[in-house]
Amino acid sequence: MSEIRIRQPQLLPESGPPAEPPSVGAHEVSAIRAFLLSRGNSALADRGFHWLMVLCALSIFGIVVLIACELMVRSRLAWGQFGLDFFYKAFIDTYTNKPMYWDPVNGHFSALPFLYGTLVSSFLALLLAVPLAIGVAVFLTEMCPGFLRAPLAFITELLAAIPSVIYGLWAVFVLVPLLREHINPWLISGLGWTGFFGDDNPTGLGFVAAGVILAIMILPIISSLTREVMTAVPNSQREAVLALGATRWEMIRMGVLRNARIGIVGAIILGLGRALGETMAVAMVIGNSPQIQRSLLANGSTMSAVIANEFAEASSDLHLSALMELGLALFIVTIIVNAIARMLVWAVTRGAPSSAH
């Protein structure tokens, strides 16, 4: 492995991402153009046009800032009432001595079960989707016969375009019955002893259903980004590993996956970002009850699902404000997750040669 990596710098310059002809898409304004621009005689109109475009570009900033401010202002009530406790404390019901999380009637709100539900369903989805997505990407870039490549890429693209409500519809009428009749009994009898698969929920709804549908939904994103990153790995890398007598699998593992790993991690995080914010399909299959249970077959709820279900008919200002605070938390988390993912993917696909070693 080490010899290969030492050779890397020499191999890279010949073939990177396809080099663009200098005039097309060059990022610097050429001298000729600058000269021509400087002697334009319609300064006023040009200036106006320029600023109009800047204004529109800035409005994108404005929108993000406006959303953030609005969410903050509207969630102040809940923030003032609960503070940080909102995110990690439960209320103990004085009658039953059991923890209460979300009780609009008495005005007790805690985000805990929703944080739990969002995390569990998203990680379940990643667990299922990541190996498959990488498998698909490897297949498409490294070993797919040419005639299959275009249709498969097209199908992946199409899948990303299917609205989540249709995934949800399919999940409700096909996936959930399938889980209920066949998969859940099997999980319970096989893995019930771990405590993660309790048999007290006969509906088939729950975290497992949500995880599976989320996995199907984030697969196309992860696999298409992984594919992009893997095609950015120069062919000389593959040839070098093969020339050393590696088998095809070793070539993929050492020559391709190893070089593309940062980008693949980025793709996975981007998929995570999508899973965290996904609403409709999850709201339709997760069961929507604000509780924390060890069993993955139990009903649960996620941050986005509870907003979708309760926002339009929130019973009090505090309720509304608590939902807004959930939204704000979701906003911040997805922004952070997306920012990290973008940086990782950019690091690989743009400055591919410099960051590969």
Place this chain on the structure above:
Amino acid sequence: MLATVLVVAPLVAIFIYLVYKGASSLNLAFFTHNPVPVGETGGGMANAIAGSAILLGLGSLIGVPIGIAGGIFLAEFGRSTKLANAVRFTADVLNGVPSIVMGIAIYSLVVVPQGHFSAFSGGVVLGIMMIPTVCRTTEEMLLMVPNAVREAALALGVPNWRSVLAITVKTASPGIITGCMLAFARVAGETAPLIFTAFGNVDWSSNLNQPIAALPLQIYVYAISPFDEWHRLAWAGSLVLIILIVLAVSLVRFVTSRGVLKGAS
């Protein structure tokens, strides 16, 4: 490879099931009638289809000009300045914000001051969600236009703003339209933000100030209802929606694979 088969199989299954279920319940009434109360058979989603069209039209009206202008800024003026990079990054971030969060933000920005749910607020949400996609594809397409074309225009004494609009943007227009279609297809199926902006409506409505029905919203309401007749309509609605989206995506693919800018360079 096994993984691919494993992945493609359920996906193909979704499609086949959808087409089978949808086609068996699709009929003319679906396109011409409004929803009927529970218990009656028949009825359709005419109002929802019209409502979706209105919402998407409104969304495009808001999202497309701002998006294209942002793209022009990035490609023609900003290039690799700090401001342009920041805008690029923000657009990507905005693209990743969950639609439901966008929905509650617009709820408090538009619906609360207005005092009631309205088609207008739904259009605003969809428009904002279109901006990042339109912006980034416009930029990409404009960057593909050779500099020589711009220089030629400027050398003829054309003012810069006309050169940008009439030469550069025009050259890249097939690509830009493609980007708009892509954004359009993406928001066409959005449900979450419409729940508390457009809200839905069982009757015909074309008033922008009133709640309005939308196809994805109607599918959601019918899907979680306990009535078989409504489930049937939900499948039919999904089929219509998916056909629209597949058409848009195929068109995009067709245009991009033919090399939009071949004539230009």
